[in-house]
Amino acid sequence: MGTGADTDESYAPFAARWIEHIQTFATSFAAGYSDQPEPGSTADLELNHSTESGPGGLWPRDDRSRPYEITGGLIPVAVAHQLASLQMPFTSEMKLFGFQSIPRSLVEACARASWVLDPDIDIRQRVIRASLLQLESIQEAKLVELAAGQDGSHYHQRISDLKIRTALLGIDEKLGKQGQLRGFEGQTLPGKMDSVKLYLALLGMEKGEMWYRSMSGVSHSVLYGVTEYLQADPSATDTTTGKTKPMPKLPIHAVANSAVLSIDSYLFVVQRHAALYGRDAGRVAGQRLIAEGELLSAINRPELRYEPPRAP
Secondary structure (H helix, E strand, O other), X not given: OOOOOOOOOOHHHHHHHHHXXXXXXXXXXXXXXXXXXXXXXXXXXXXXXXXXXXXXXXXOHHHHHHHHHHHHHHHHHHHHHHXXXXXXXXXXXXXXXXXXXXXXXXXXXXXXXHXXXXXXOOHHHHHHHHHHHHHHHHHHHHHHHHHOOOOOHHHHHHHHHHHXXXXXXXXXXXXXXXXXXXXXXXXXXXXXXXXXXXXXXXXXXXXXXXXXXXXXXXXXXXXXXXXXXXXXXXXXXXXXXXXXXXXXXXXXXXXXXXXXXXXXXXXXXXXXXXXXXXXXHHHHXXXXXXXXXXXXXXXXXXXXXXXXXXXX
């Protein structure tokens, strides 16, 4: 694959075609429905028939819809672009690094979205979880603002708006020792490691923490992460020093796992959103199984690397 890797040149382009197919499938699936939830669905009940109230009266629709706007609009759009970006390095001349960092970010985003789209929580918990995501965003933006030499006024305005909005909904604040806003209703946002670990367990991946730490090692150029893709080659020994040069190693399963996990993560969020909206979530689940089966089956069988079916 242009890297001296112990794999062949046809698998990465095959995986790239499947990534493109999944993007087409997701676009086609969404186009088959309106923006509104199906009558009687969980989202319909939460958005159009909820009686949740607070000091400001019945919860405004804008507040009830915010979790769905974040997890059905903002995050999936970002993840779709990450998936499209992952397609780019999947070529016959694939290099060692880069393709690991995108799935790491993609899975982090999907873990957050899936957490808010949990089918076992009610609208109150959904709004609290979405508010925790917003709090994290505001706090991270503050660091950028201060690093740019600004006075933090934008942060104070945004945090004030969030505090007022949640107070009107009757959602209690969780404060830190110095009075800073830490969360809501006694809850704080799970750390990325815990979030990803729980999310990957939903996908049937028991060793999720191991995968995440490995990808983080590559993303941050930690030695253990980088050297995992290098191996000593006796034929490349320096005759002057007698030292063996490290040579690139890109196992085909590393490429396959990256593609499979990215596709499965993206479609799982689409599936959860579809289920809450009363759409054909089973169709998405079926596409997840097909993609995983085709990509994994073709690892050792080049004859199976045919063109993916066209999305209807």
